[in-house]
Amino acid sequence: MPIFVIVIFSVALLLRVLYQKYRIRQQIQWRNYRKMAVQLLSISAIYIVFLFPWTILYTAYSAGLPSSIGADYYSVSSYLSYFVVMLTPFVCVMSLPELRKKCTNILLFQYRPTRVVHPETLTVTRLNPPRALSIMPNAQ
Template identity: 35%
Template sequence: MNFGTPLIRAIIFGSLLTMMIPSIICSIFILFYFIRFREVLERLNNHIILALLLINFIQVISEMPLTLIMLRTRFVAIQSPTFCLFCTIATMFLIIRVLIQKRRIGQREIWRRNRKMVIQLISISIIYMVIWIPNVVCHVIPLIVSSRLPCETATDILHYVQYMPALLCPFMSLIGLPEIRKSLKQTFTRLNHVQPLT
């Protein structure tokens, strides 16, 4: 893999680190809220949000530091094709399972009852698609056109843009969690409350 120029690496490193910190804080706040208020966790649509949030949180705290180390030192800490193969196979099985389950259950009434959850999942899915489509296009173009040069730099940059959905997921999860948004506003209002010194 081409690591790009030092300037590009520094910009990507700074961007990822700048987004990683608020993402971790937001994830911890939401997870803490789920633990503290069990009634929020009892709703079905929040189960899916919690699952997505946990998966993305694990990715951000486990994989992102390795990526940041690689950007900083130009050394890949863990070089295991087995892990990549496992992720690919698990993703395929998950897609197949969802398609089979969709056929088995009458979906129309379920979607109507869980509209808020559907809106959240669609917004998160759109983020994933918007992020992945340019990367896929940059990998397909060299298969069609003989020249690889224009896509190499774009591919190097787009490789790191793939982390954006995991970093943005906690903020997108807040769309369907109005009670957590309200609690966040109250917390920030208390923190920003200015009082005169006596």
């Protein structure tokens, strides 16, 4: 049930925003809603891909399907259901274009700042004239 609720309400939120723009006769500028659309649809896709098969098998087993049918796939899909929790933060982060570019540069080792060494001349000027040092013998 939670899978259907998450997917349906994510798509409903996107459709609600689009309908409001249509209702007040404003043009839909996709660059303003791209982040939201990508994030909602990506999270919905993760839930459908990883949890939907497991949910269907679980429902079928509850309805009376023999447990020998699809038992191997059921155990694998129940293991894959944990990936939803692990992948959701990455989907949210990857919807940010600046951070996505930095992450891909770091992961692919493309971020190599060029360090150029230039010669530099230093001029030293004294503010005070040199003083003569006098060493006093130890008084005993």
